[in-house]
Amino acid sequence: MTAEQVQMLIRGGLPAVGKSGFEVEEVRPGYARIRIPYHEKMLRPGNVISGPTLFSAADSAMYALVLSHVGPELMAVTANFNMNFLNKGRPGDVTAEARLLKLGRRLVVMEVTITTGGDPTPVAHVTGSYALPVK
Numbered sequence: 001m002t003a004e005q006v007q008m009l010i011r012g013g014l015p016a017v018g019k020s021g022f023e024v025e026e027v028r029p030g031y032a033r034i035r036i037p038y039h040e041k042m043l044r045p046g047n048v049i050s051g052p053t054l055f056s057a058a059d060s061a062m063y064a065l066v067l068s069h070v071g072p073e074l075m076a077v078t079a080n081f082n083m084n085f086l087n088k089g090r091p092g093d094v095t096a097e098a099r100l101l102k103l104g105r106r107l108v109v110m111e112v113t114i115t116t117g118g119d120p121t122p123v124a125h126v127t128g129s130y131a132l133p134v135k
Contacts, residue, residue, distance in 0.1 A: 001027065001068045002027065003025060006032075006064050006068050009072050010060075021037045022035075022036050023035045023036075024064045027064060027068035029100075030100040031097070031098065031100070032061055032062075032064040032065035032097075032098045033061065033096070033098070034060050034096050035093050036096075038092050038094070046088070047091060048088040048091075049091065049094060051083075051085070053089075053094060054083070054085075054114050057094045057096040057112075057114055058081075058098075058114060058128070059081065061096035061097065062108075062110050062126075062128055062130060063076070064098065065098040065099075065100060066110075069108070070108075073133065076130045076132050076133070077130060078129075078131075079107065079131040080128050080129040082126065082127045082128065085124050086124055087121055087122065088123065089114075090117035090123075091116070093118070094116050096112050099112075106131060106132050107131055107132065108132065109127075109128075110127070111125070112125070113125055
């Protein structure tokens with residue numbers, strides 16, 4: 001699937017996500033990148049991007065990666081999620097780059113690197129997996 005097809009699928013299946021302005025920028029074999037445009041509601045005290053915003057970015061990138069590889073399977077769900085916060089997330093767009101580690105029949109294992117504000121320094125590293133429905 002293309003980035004545009006994945007974007008349309010997510011917006012159609014998860015209307016709340018579509019309203020957030022979340023954008024699938026790129027998908028290719030083993031890789032997906034999403035962007036959440038900056039809004040001051042993303043900030044927590046200390047003028048840094050909040051953890052829930054970073055979590056959403058990572059989970060969205062993993063979902064986009066799964067869909068780009070298995071097709072329109074909206075019932076794929078997060079099975080495992082581990083997030084390490086590395087640096088303060090500066091105000092600005094949030095970018096999450098997901099990489100495929102393993103695509104199995106029932107489980108997809110991935111890692112995600114998150115950056116904010118156009119700074120290439122990672123603010124978080126995530127490992128996670130998605131369970132695929134039994135067919």
